[in-house]
Amino acid sequence: MTTKKCSYVALMGAPNAGKSTLANALCGVKFSIVSPKVQTTRANMKGICMVGDAQLVLIDTPGIFRPKKVLEKAIVNEAWRGVAEADSFVLVVDSGKGICRETADIIETLKHRNAQAILVLNKVDNVKLEILLPLAKEMDETGVFSRIFMISALCGDGVDDLKKHLAEIAPDSEWMFPPDQLTDAPMRFLAAEITREKLFYNLDQELPYSVAVVTDSWKEGKGMTTINQTIFVMKDGQKAIILGKGGELIKKIGKSARLELQTIIGGKVNLFLFVKVRKNWTENPQMYHDIGIQMPQ
Ligand SMILES: Nc1nc2c(ncn2[C@@H]2O[C@H](COP(=O)(O)OP(=O)(O)O)[C@@H](O)[C@H]2O)c(=O)[nH]1
Ligand SMILES: [Mg+2]
Known part of the structure; x- marks a missing residue:
């Protein structure tokens, strides 16, 4: 008999890193909206997908940045609430941008909380290897990441490997949603x-x-x-x-x-x-x- 697994996975990162695109690609359906502008995602969106006996509940969070206005504060608070719900954390980084201020802030927070995360270097379709490899090395040296995946959420490259890994590390648990449900949003x-x-x-x-x-x-x-x-x-x-x-x-x-x-x-x-x-x-x-x-x- 196989054991059921279920994992809440938070996709976090700076605005525009490609979190929603990756969440949709992992899920195989569009449950979260995407645009070239920052702060497209405002509420945590949950997409549900099955990998064999593992259920992944992907929490697509809004971007994390230093907020000024009331709505911005609400958006960033919401992102951290999404992160707090999760069993696993995936930090999504736009490889072309590298370690921007927002990403550096998140890495500091992870260090502070002694949390381990999976790193996704996204948009590899858009960046040269000479930039990607040193970035991966620098990220690895922070000691915060258990694994690093190089992905193009837009083209789908590397998405299945990440999905398989997330299923492997999912804790034994009953499923939280019916297996054919795609999102928790009405x-x-x-x-x-x-x-x-x-x-x-x-x-x-x-x-x-x-x-x-x-x-x-x-x-x-x-x-x-x-x-x-x-x-x-x-x-x-x-x-x-x-x-x-x-x-x-x-x-x-x-x-x-x-x-x-x-x-x-x-x-x-x-x-x-x-x-x-x-x-x-x-x-x-x-x-x-x-x-x-x-x-x-
Ligand atoms: N070239 C490229 N663009 C991407 C990739 N992933 C996302 N994007 C683009 O980046 C922009 C922001 O994407 P979105 O998913 O909304 O980012 P979010 O703010 O982190 O949720 C959109 O224009 C996406 O089409 C990728 O792998 N490669
Ligand atoms: Mg988004």
């Missing part, structure tokens, strides 16, 4: 995240950081799912930008979110997006509750 939440991802891709610079998306209603009818969502912004000017000339931008955003939702749900979707100005929503406790993170004390 569909309403995932749907709001998908719209937020499209906002990240379609808006410039700072604007995505002022945006929150909430699913207001979800109705399943004959062969059609109707979803209403509100996009909250902080200023009238931001609302105008998101709507675009003649409402063109919001139409484009809605269309790409709808198409992705249709593939996930496997049926037709009607998506209605409303844009509302809520000044200083980042200081409103209810909004934090709605987007699934805790407001800092």
